[in-house]
Amino acid sequence: MADEIDTTRVICPLHELADPGARGFTMGQGEWPLKGFVVRQGGHVYGYVNYCPHAGFPLNWQPDQFLVPGGNTIRCVMHGALFEMETGSCLSGPCLGLGLQRLPVHVRHGYVLLDDSVPLRDPN
Ligand code: FES
Numbered sequence: 001m002a003d004e005i006d007t008t009r010v011i012c013p014l015h016e017l018a019d020p021g022a023r024g025f026t027m028g029q030g031e032w033p034l035k036g037f038v039v040r041q042g043g044h045v046y047g048y049v050n051y052c053p054h055a056g057f058p059l060n061w062q063p064d065q066f067l068v069p070g071g072n073t074i075r076c077v078m079h080g081a082l083f084e085m086e087t088g089s090c091l092s093g094p095c096l097g098l099g100l101q102r103l104p105v106h107v108r109h110g111y112v113l114l115d116d117s118v119p120l121r122d123p124n
Contacts, residue, residue: 008120011038011105011112017045020085022066022074023112024050028120036103037066038112039074039085045112047103048088052076054095074100 011025017040024037035050035058050058059076060066068075073091074083081093088100104115 005108005111005113006116009114009116011047011114014040014045014107014110014112017112020067020072021064023064024060024066027114030121032121034103034114034118034120036114037064038105039066041072041085044086045105045107046085046088047105047114048074049101049103051101052078052081052095053090053098053100054079054081054093 009027012023017023017038020039020041022037022039027034036047037050038045038047052059054076055078057078059074061077066074068082072085074085079094081095082091083089083100084091088102090096090098103118106113106115
């Protein structure tokens with residue numbers, strides 16, 4: 001039905017995402033699932049691939065630790081690059097001028113969902 005949500009694309013309930021806050025996720029099957037994260041600021045939620053444009057490492061070491069503590073800026077723990085929450089653009093650090101790869105997400109019925117436009121790998 002048109003009003004139902006695709007449970008395979010649920011990232012998390014919105015109320016579990018602090019404001020500001022972040023949540024990592026893995027979606028899809030097979031050896032190379034999609035690894036991403038979402039960040040929330042006010043009424044907006046933004047999604048990104050968990051891949052730093054500097055050297056290709058994940059941005060976090062600890063689960064869900066994507067933001068500067070107590071702040072509203074995305075940080076890569078590897079070499080300290082900072083990124084704007086709303087755009088993923090690098091604000092400072094070794095990848096200045098580059099940006100995170102955006103993942104379109106939306107909120108529906110109280111859940112944060114990955115958009116249908118993002119392909120998920122099929123293991124077959
Ligand atoms: S890998 Fe992210 S700043 Fe170097």
